[in-house]
């Protein structure tokens with residue numbers, strides 16, 4: 014595999030870096046503190062093509078590929094991890110529509126997602142269904158003119174602000190996995206209520222609850238066929254997990270950069286603290302974990318760009334990247350001491366934001382389960 018980046022990929026990465034440093038960085042600390050949702054930045058990211066990397070030109074994308082998506086996401090997350098969540102909220106539904114939608118649905122719904130005009134999200138998790146997706150209870154009952162949704166989705170990124178959502182619900186519970194279906198739904202409908210939920214980190218990315226109470230949706234909302242939902246969900250998660258891994262790598266990098274810069278400047282006991290082996294130990298581990306995660310993510314992205322199965326490789330990348338982000342932010346906090354603990358500097362934000370990567374898009378334990386079960390021969394990850 015060749016990780017020499019083409020001029021096109023370098024240009025996409027540099028555009029994202031430039032945008033992140035000029036447009037996102039100046040207000041990152043304030044946005045985190047005040048839990049600001051910056052709709053205009055989300056839209057600008059669309060205008061710059063960040064959501065279109067993995068979408069064909071016919072639907073408004075650039076088709077640059079998954080490696081481009083990984084590079085762009087890393088740059089955004091390095092500056093403000095919460096802002097990379099918006100990439101997945103647009104790309105997840107757009108890719109599911111691209112892969113499983115009818116032509117009319119793709120033509121109508123994908124371009125506004127890619128431009129950042131329609132703000133979206135995907136809703137899988139419920140109060141009693143996190144890692145165990147099939148345990149969800151939301152139902153979609155077929156009526157003559159469409160479906161009626163009932164149930165509650167929780168911890169949904171963008172729920173308080175999204176215009177649309179990819180909703181997973183049972184059309185036939187007795188068929189278990191095979192009774193789940195996927196719907197692309199306009200969220201401004203009667204019978205839907207929302208509530209913002211507060212979290213430890215990623216404050217600039219609003220998270221919330223969606224409650225459907227006899228919410229009627231048209232039959233044309235169904236993606237694929239009834240019963241395709243679990244397959245679509247697993248497929249979609251495999252795409253968004255990769256971009257999530259890239260976000261964790263960006264955050265690990267930010268923490269490592271802060272730690273190195275501080276270690277090179279802070280003096281104690283008559284020398285720079287970087288001279289102490291205990292600091293060097295942390296920095297060496299941070300670099301190795303971050304680089305390992307990046308190489309795993311690049312490999313998974315290259316496989317996707319060659320249209321090869323990559324579920325196993327994505328799980329390895331997501332797991333390694335989430336743990337690298339958690340390790341790097343924890344280590345940076347140790348190295349910076351009170352300056353790391355202080356809310357006047359960004360390292361405590363890295364620490365809070367990093368925890369989310371061990372939870373979202375399939376927890377670290379779920380990724381380990383997918384990897385181990387594949388290696389043990391119980392359940393193939395790439396099928």
Ligand code: GRA
Nearest residue numbers: 101137143144145146147170190244247257373374375379
């Ligand atoms: O044999 P079959 O016909 O019944 O089919 C089975 C299997 O072949 C059936 O599903 C099929 N299947 C798949 N098909 C295609 C399973 N995996 C795949 C696949 N990858 N592709 C049932 O299979 P099973 O293995 O018995 O399923 P299970 O044990 O119920 O679940 C498996 C697993 C635990 C991996 C799954 O439930 C899972 O991935 N859980 C984690 C949930 C998750 O990732 N949630 C994320 C929520 S969204 C989020 O976090 C948004 C954050 C946004 C951000 O920050 O970016």
